[in-house]
Amino acid sequence: MIDTQNGTQGIDFRTVQDLNKGKGKKQLGQAEFLKLMTTQLQNQDPLKPQDSAAFLNQIAQFSTVDGISKLNDGFKQLSASLVSNQALQASSLIGHSVLAPTGVAALEPGGAIQGSAVLPAASGDVKVSVFDQAGQLVRRIDLGSQAAGNVDFKWDGRRNDGTYATPGNYFVKTDASVDGRNEAVDTLLVSKVRSVTLSNSGGLLLDLNGIGSLDFKEVRQIL
Numbered sequence: 001m002i003d004t005q006n007g008t009q010g011i012d013f014r015t016v017q018d019l020n021k022g023k024g025k026k027q028l029g030q031a032e033f034l035k036l037m038t039t040q041l042q043n044q045d046p047l048k049p050q051d052s053a054a055f056l057n058q059i060a061q062f063s064t065v066d067g068i069s070k071l072n073d074g075f076k077q078l079s080a081s082l083v084s085n086q087a088l089q090a091s092s093l094i095g096h097s098v099l100a101p102t103g104v105a106a107l108e109p110g111g112a113i114q115g116s117a118v119l120p121a122a123s124g125d126v127k128v129s130v131f132d133q134a135g136q137l138v139r140r141i142d143l144g145s146q147a148a149g150n151v152d153f154k155w156d157g158r159r160n161d162g163t164y165a166t167p168g169n170y171f172v173k174t175d176a177s178v179d180g181r182n183e184a185v186d187t188l189l190v191s192k193v194r195s196v197t198l199s200n201s202g203g204l205l206l207d208l209n210g211i212g213s214l215d216f217k218e219v220r221q222i223l
Helices: 013-020 030-042 052-091
Strands: 097-100 104-107 113-119 123-131 137-146 149-155 168-178 181-185 187-198 204-208 212-215
Touching (some): 113 181, 137 149
Antiparallel strands (some): 097 187, 104 168, 113 149, 187 204
8 A cells, every 4th residue: 555645655554453443353354455455556546556576575584483383383283282192101000110319219128129220331340229218228139240331139028037027118329349449339129100290391291100200201111
């Protein structure tokens, strides 16, 4: 449409307001844009026709904005679908066990605690120590010499004196002699999954028996 006051051509945004009037719209839709462009062509100055390059540029700009909007909507739908699918898959973990660096595990009546020590290098002396909630040593398991990698272990629930420990949570740590130095290494423990929830950030949280919440990303192995 021609701006009669300035003698220039282009989209008169008063026309946009007229097109959207009574529709409760805050944005220019595709149908309104095409109608506006048609009106602009019909009312252009014959002596100063709309520059074809500028006209095509306006169409390209609208197509780009419209395409980006649709692409964003598509990504939102895809993201929601992926989260729902991940939650559905994770729900199948309920009742199963996972291996994770929790540092603590629950000893059930008549049960045992299993785990895996992660050795960065070969060690001539690997020891697993189990502590109660008061920090008192309950059991020490000697694994001897081990090659680098994951070394599985199992505590049968007995104290060093052979009696059974009280059911509950116990802290487990592993020390290994590496290059002549005794140092703590990562310890992974087996825990049973009681439930799965979706966090505010969209991630998955596992509720582990006797331990509480654990981010699904921390799980090293599903057993």
